[in-house]
Amino acid sequence: MRPFTETISLAEARARLDAVPVGITRVASAPLAMLPGRVLAEDVVAASNVPPFARAMMDGYAVRADDTTGASAGTPRDLVLVGRVFTGEVLAREVGSGECVEIATGAPLPSGASAVVMVEDTAPSATPGQVAIHTAVAGGQHVARAGADIAAGSVVLRAGDVLLPARVGALAALGLGEARVFERPRVAVVSTGNEVVAPGATLAPGQIHDVNRFTVSAIVEAHGGEAVPFDVAGDTLEALDAAMTSALACDVVVFSGGSSVGDRDLLLDALRARGRVVFHGIATRPGKPTAFGLVGDTPVFGMPGNPTSCLTNAYVLLVPFLRRVARLPAHSPRVVSAPLARRVTSGVGRTQFYTVRLVGGRAEPAFKASGDITSMAHADGFVEIPAEVGVLEAGEDVDVVLF
Ligand code: AMP
Ligand code: MG
Numbered sequence: 227m228r229p230f231t232e233t234i235s236l237a238e239a240r241a242r243l244d245a246v247p248v249g250i251t252r253v254a255s256a257p258l259a260m261l262p263g264r265v266l267a268e269d270v271v272a273a274s275n276v277p278p279f280a281r282a283m284m285d286g287y288a289v290r291a292d293d294t295t296g297a298s299a300g301t302p303r304d305l306v307l308v309g310r311v312f313t314g315e316v317l318a319r320e321v322g323s324g325e326c327v328e329i330a331t332g333a334p335l336p337s338g339a340s341a342v343v344m345v346e347d348t349a350p351s352a353t354p355g356q357v358a359i360h361t362a363v364a365g366g367q368h369v370a371r372a373g374a375d376i377a378a379g380s381v382v383l384r385a386g387d388v389l390l391p392a393r394v395g396a397l398a399a400l401g402l403g404e405a406r407v408f409e410r411p412r413v414a415v416v417s418t419g420n421e422v423v424a425p426g427a428t429l430a431p432g433q434i435h436d437v438n439r440f441t442v443s444a445i446v447e448a449h450g451g452e453a454v455p456f457d458v459a460g461d462t463l464e465a466l467d468a469a470m471t472s473a474l475a476c477d478v479v480v481f482s483g484g485s486s487v488g489d490r491d492l493l494l495d496a497l498r499a500r501g502r503v504v505f506h507g508i509a510t511r512p513g514k515p516t517a518f519g520l521v522g523d524t525p526v527f528g529m530p531g532n533p534t535s536c537l538t539n540a541y542v543l544l545v546p547f548l549r550r551v552a553r554l555p556a557h558s559p560r561v562v563s564a565p566l567a568r569r570v571t572s573g574v575g576r577t578q579f580y581t582v583r584l585v586g587g588r589a590e591p592a593f594k595a596s597g598d599i600t601s602m603a604h605a606d607g608f609v610e611i612p613a614e615v616g617v618l619e620a621g622e623d624v625d626v627v628l629f
Pocket of ligand 1: 417418419421422434435436437438439482483484485486491529530531532533597
């Protein structure tokens with residue numbers, strides 16, 4: 227055994243991670259359908275107006291606003307109906323004084339007209355071929371002018387903007403087929419352990435299935451990264467070093483297993499042989515045997531092998547780090563406050579991530595053991611119990627950070 231030389235607080239671990247300068251610089255064009263959630267790499271300047279033409283915002287009649295002065299239900303103003311314009315059409319004819327044109331929502335306002343009277347504010351006139359206008363409209367009423375949504379020449383979106391659905395919509399409105407975005411950071415996900423085999427394989431005695439590859443990959447994909455899966459590496463320096471060699475082609479490397487203090491826990495040796503260790507050992511539960519280092523500029527995480535420890539640290543440490551690499555804003559997980567259903571004790575001196583299930587508005591303890599994936603699979607989120615807190619009483623309100 228080779229005990230932890232230095233166990234740091236969670237705050238210190240976060241600070242050391244935050245101090246690593248990161249941020250993907252590779253840029254690529256991606257088609258519209260691939261853009262949601264991506265980060266724009268360049269400002270987008272509108273090359274054209276949206277809408278491209280002045281259009282009706284209501285079904286009704288295009289008129290010259292002056293022709294409706296003084297009109298009301300009691301004193302209607304009759305206008306001569308000279309045509310109809312539907313969407314996708316352009317009326318060749320001008321609307322003259324005393325005239326109107328039936329118009330559909332979204333159709334171009336005919337020249338000469340300056341406003342639209344809603345159909346609800348009109349009635350058939352006693353005179354055939356005329357429409358009785360029951361209200362006065364101002365110039366521009368119920369009309370969207372060209373460029374009202376996006377004016378040609380304006381900056382619609384900025385570099386660094388996350389492409390939320392509406393922002394992809396703005397690009398679509400401009401008729402753009404693609405945009406320049408930052409590439410998603412590639413994250414090598416490497417499980418280690420002589421006993422670990424891929425799901426699908428039949429287990430020989432002593433073997434277990436690889437959980438961490440799938441939980442870590444899921445987290446990576448949910449937070450702007452591209453998970454690059456690796457075959458499980460055995461517990462030898464040669465195997466770890468070979469895995470490290472290929473993994474270092476990625477932007478971030480996440481190992482799991484072999485990060486503790488056993489004789490076969492060689493990840494630290496593999497890391498030290500290549501680069502430098504930024505920390506090893508965090509005062510958290512679960513998740514203590516976590517390492518982080520840099521090989522050149524490439525960040526390397528050494529997560530604990532225990533599935534719950536590994537996944538907890540993926541949420542707590544990897545997510546904020548990876549989002550910085552991906553140039554995404556900090557994650558704000560949903561937090562709900564709920565009274566604890568039962569008393570919970572926690573070791574003083576270690577931050578505990580205690581999983582709970584929300585049942586009938588109360589937070590039921592769900593934590594079993596660090597090795598049990600159901601500590602999380604049967605939970606809705608976790609309560610972060612600060613290092614100095616030893617007991618949370620039943621009925622006490624806790625903040626549950628939802629997964
Ligand atoms: P280690 O961190 O390598 O000491 O592993 C701690 C525990 O987690 C051991 O019981 C391992 O068998 C288990 N373990 C390690 N890696 C994985 C994995 N990828 N999936 C599931 N369990 C694992
Ligand atoms: Mg192991």
